[in-house]
Amino acid sequence: MMQMLLASLTEIEARLQINWELVNSGLQFTSWGFFSVLLAEILRDSYHALCHKVNWLSKWHNKHHMAYRRDLSVVSLKIYQESQLYNDIVESSLLVVVLAVIALAVQQIGLWLGVAYASTFLFGASRRYFLGIIDTDYNHLPGPLETAPSVWFVNRSYHWRHHFDDVNAYYSGVFSLVDKILGTSLSLKGKTIAITGASGALGQALMAELLRYNVKIVALTTNPDKLPTVAGLKVISWQLGNEAEIKDSLEKVDILIINHGVNVYSDRTSQAINSSYEVNTFSALRLMDIFLTTVTGPQAKATKEIWVNTSEAEVSPALSPLYELSKRTLGNLVTLKRLDGNCVIRKLILGPFKSQLNPYGVMSAQQVARAILFLARRDFRNIIVTINPLTYVLFPVKEVSTWLYYRIFSKTLKN
Template sequence: MLTIAIISGLILVSILWVEIIRDSYHALSHHWTPLYRLHIWHHKVFRPDLTAASEEIYRQAHWYNDVPEALVMLLLSFVPLWLGYLFNWPFYWVTSVGSLYTAFFLVCAIARGFGVSGIDELTDITHRPGQFESLPAEWFINRTYHWRHHFDDQKAYYSGTFALVDKILGTALSLKGKTIAITGASGTLGLALLKHLHLTGAKVIALSSKSEPIKLEINGQNLPIKTITWQVGQENELKELLESVDILIINHGINVNGARTPEAIAKSYEVNAFSCWQLMELFFTTVRTNKDIACKEVWLNTSEAEVNPAFSPLYELSKRAIGDIITLRRLDAPCVVRKLILGPFKSNLNPVGVMSADWVTQQIIRQAKADFRNIIVTINPITFIAFPIKEFFVSQYFKLFSKKVG
């Protein structure tokens, strides 16, 4: 068993190594002019529907980009083999699998360069035209994920097979130029989200229950932010606005603390659960095209109250309700849905919170750029264990005992 584990580990490392080389070469191609002159041919090829502009350009792109990339991968694929020989690793020779793996890519790139009939359909999977049938993948690159590199942000989404390099570089999601609408925008976290998302290059829109226009203090200057006034229960009035929104962050909420009156129950569920659910469903109706599937997202602030006590029973109950609804709807959602699982940060809802909203927001954005679908920011280590376990088993339960009708 130990021998099998060692051999399997070395094979995995050799393949992962050449994939890291490929993605690093790709990223460098967008930042170093000599390589970019070759790589630009790859971007000349495809129209937004991923059909090739011409057969000639498609073939040339492989000679200028894919073949040199594969040659660099092949050359550096011998590094693990050399290290294994140098340090006398057991079974080091199996790292040559990485070289064989790379040789396959090189042969396929040459075949596409020569225009071998049908080879593109078998080996150029992430560039096949047609309707997207799945959301951007989280770990293994699919067509939807890679489409964004061509037509969302060319300085992001570099990974070719595994998303590891994009996650490390923070290029698995680009926020630059995205239109992002945030509910609860006048609250502590809402203001911090507006500020830090603006600093990433996003176009932010504040959705607030207050009528006063929101301004952000950035570099000593007051920056006016587009502010839309709305109230819980008026979700349908935002439909036209949501058509032009790329990312909707549902952040509004209420905490009735220890109250347990019928009015407190109704208010907690109305604000924390049903309003959030209705806004999410309304946003889903705006997802129609391949671009929408690839680029539109919903982020929902559910809180770590999903798995931990918040010493406010109705806050916990309503947050757990919307958390489970999101888990259920994720099974059929037409776009990416992220949960924000946040611990106690200082705000009007929680004046005794121990984290700052600015720090929490920076962690949210960092994890989103690494394409975490469940973004956990807390000082409580139990949440990092309890939430993934809860989310996995609840999701599996919903898969087994519910179905999509129609």
């Protein structure tokens, strides 16, 4: 059977007269070409980061920042031309030279694609400067920001944050790889962050870590007496079912972390069912809906975020059936909400850590909090922190399949 199959393949190859040497050369050229374009973007973004760290470079690069208003409209033609001369032309010229040297040294023809790619930046910048043409790229188009920041490819909302949220973050221009490596895909600087379940183990650990970034924290808790008085910390008491009463407090919040929950362990009474779903699912859903009403204004989609602690129980046993069921329902609803694209919504898929809900947890709340912020600053939308290796495999499969199903069979009503 195998001999017949090999013979058939050989016959097909002979009829098609495939030149494998040419095919191999084409694949090699394509591979080196793709690598050269990626290298060009890495070098460009690295130079951009240096422009914010090296004083004499920053003087030239600041011309670029001076050229745009908050809505990304151009301040004036003169300032715009200066930005092309001192920033864009300098940057693209260096890029062309460095890539050309690499292409000459390695002697792979595919690398010249990167040189050609960089030359388009130099040509465009030169044209804008010498002809006095205002012709901004996609990321600098003026107008309101209609989409949330993307994950791997830089869009207008993502780059707007570099100009007007934190100039020492969001350096990437096309791919966000450099920002993910540097931990500058999300800046916490100057943010106001609200946390539910603030008096719990993870809530307090997160607040302690966040205060290191000089953020303002709004602690939303049903047990205000358990929280210490700390600079930068505002405590607001709220009760389950009265989420609408804290809407005004959420208006100026940039990031809402939904972290409260209840674990009834082995209880399966009607009261336990109602309590589990009310606390773990429906209260969180109401808070999400209330916060989403605050995502208004031309730039709100770029800065507002929701982080939801859905737990590893989304895909793994928690030895507490009602905790699993209520958290899985919450996780599925978050996936559904993400489809609307109103703002960035992150999931916190956390393994067992020691807390009031789980006194037998193997991780500490401090470890989990540090890991959450480490991954959030690299713009992970699904933040998995667990010692269970299966979760890192099972959760992405579950999330993609669920997202695809909801994408096909659900819709939203638009005004």
